[in-house]
Amino acid sequence: MTKSEELHLSSRDESRSAEYVGLVRAAALGDRDAMERLLMRAQEVAFRFSVLVCGHTEDAEDVMQEALLKTYQYVDRIRDPEAFRTWLYRTVRNACLMKRRRKHGEPARHVSMDYGDGGEPLDVADPARGPDALALNGWLGERLRLALLSLPPSLRIVIVLREIEGLSTREASTVVGISEDNVKTRLHRARGLLRKQLEDV
Amino acid sequence: MSVSVPCKVILRRLSEYIDEEVDSETCRAIEEHCAGCAACAHLVESLRRTVGLCRATSSRPLPEEVRQKARASIERLLSRHR
Numbered sequence: 001m002t003k004s005e006e007l008h009l010s011s012r013d014e015s016r017s018a019e020y021v022g023l024v025r026a027a028a029l030g031d032r033d034a035m036e037r038l039l040m041r042a043q044e045v046a047f048r049f050s051v052l053v054c055g056h057t058e059d060a061e062d063v064m065q066e067a068l069l070k071t072y073q074y075v076d077r078i079r080d081p082e083a084f085r086t087w088l089y090r091t092v093r094n095a096c097l098m099k100r101r102r103k104h105g106e107p108a109r110h111v112s113m114d115y116g117d118g119g120e121p122l123d124v125a126d127p128a129r130g131p132d133a134l135a136l137n138g139w140l141g142e143r144l145r146l147a148l149l150s151l152p153p154s155l156r157i158v159i160v161l162r163e164i165e166g167l168s169t170r171e172a173s174t175v176v177g178i179s180e181d182n183v184k185t186r187l188h189r190a191r192g193l194l195r196k197q198l199e200d201v
Numbered sequence: 202m203s204v205s206v207p208c209k210v211i212l213r214r215l216s217e218y219i220d221e222e223v224d225s226e227t228c229r230a231i232e233e234h235c236a237g238c239a240a241c242a243h244l245v246e247s248l249r250r251t252v253g254l255c256r257a258t259s260s261r262p263l264p265e266e267v268r269q270k271a272r273a274s275i276e277r278l279l280s281r282h283r
Contacts, residue, residue, distance in 0.1 A: 032279070035279070047271075060267075072282075163255035163259075164256070195244075
């Protein structure tokens with residue numbers, strides 16, 4: 001990795017958050033293009049979170065709808081644009097959780113998802129099964145998707161939020177409900193486990 | 202830190218090192234250690250590749266079918282509230 005790539009990555013978290021704030025403000029002022037982009041972002045977040053963190057591809061569409069509607073309502077009653085991004089991830093996380101609770105006839109193989117202090121557990125399905133697995137492998141790469149889903153849930157949510165979603169340590173700690181030090185510790189462990197899984201890639 | 206420092210001392214700081222969250226003295230010590238320790242140097246590189254792979258994923262667009270559905274949902278929502 002070159003020095004300029006490293007600099008680009010280190011400034012990535014801040015620029016993404018600032019972009020969200022700009023979109024929320026513009027959308028609140030009636031900018032239709034900004035609103036459309038924000039709603040698309042919300043659905044993208046919901047899709048990735050459903051697939052990569054919760055592991056329930058079949059829930060993704062409903063979770064995307066929830067993110068869409070709630071984001072639209074959020075902009076309408078805007079109070080704090082700076083808080084939008086963490087609000088969105090918490091909303092998506094809760095939507096995944098609620099979706100699981102309402103559902104009957106769950107897949108047989110589950111593991112508990114620990115969201116940390118005071119957080120509620122989610123169930124995770126077997127990542128390798130399901131009709132969408134093939135399409136998703138094309139999107140993300142089978143090795144990475146399965147490697148991520150093989151991580152303990154409490155580590156997986158942290159590495160997805162930090163490395164794929166680009167949240168800062170502070171933002172990830174707010175979403176997961178753990179301290180920043182705990183985010184760093186989990187990230188360190190998650191990276192190490194993921195590296196082992198992907199070593200020959 | 203130096204090559205004589207046990208590798209496990211280095212390993213504990215690698216994640217922070219990659220994130221450029223260590224002070225310059227620790228940074229220099231890790232680099233000196235890795236210059237003389239092939240195992241740790243390999244670990245740093247593979248850890249960087251792992252992180253790079255994850256981050257490259259973040260910029261990938263969603264599958265086209267999912268994007269089309271998302272667009273249609275946005276259009277329906279906005280047309281209802283126009």
